[in-house]
Amino acid sequence: MTDTENQRAGFAAIIGAPNAGKSTLVNRLTGTKVSIVTQKVQTTRFPVRGIAIEGNAQIVLVDTPGIFTPRRRLDRAMVASAWGGASDADVVVHLIDAASHIASEGKEGQAADRRSAED
Structure with missing residues (x-):
């Protein structure tokens, strides 16, 4: 058996609410800055791809825009771009910002926390 027979590769789409940490996760897993990371919501406007390599495995990580209730045409x-990136992937990772989710259930939660948990 040759090394190429042991190689594995696939696409993993990272989906979730805006500012859930999708871009941060992709940057950490690839080991380099491939996606913009900022506090501003909806910075990622189209899918961004980065490759994580571990041994003979390669994962193409697809950082998608946040999924939320759209109000405008751009939204x-x-x-639609986020869902398109997810439909093309071999596996979908739904990332949840646990702190926002927990805060949305309590009195200390901000309006943005509740929106993030609902979307």
């Missing part, structure tokens, strides 16, 4: 295009 609808970004959400």
Whole structure:
């Protein structure tokens, strides 16, 4: 058996609410900055791809725009882009910002926390 027979590769789409940490996760897993990371919501407007390599495995990570309830045409295009990136992947990772989710259930939660948990 040759090394090429042991090699594995696939696409993993990272989906979730805006500012859930999708871009941060992709950057950490690839070991380099491939996606913009900022506090500003909806910075990722189209899918960004990065490759994580571990041994003979290669994972193409697809950082998608945040999924939320769209209100404008640009919003609808970004959400459609996120779902499109997910449909093309071999596996979908749904990332949840646990702190926002927990805060949305308590009194200390901000409006943005509740929106993030609902979307």
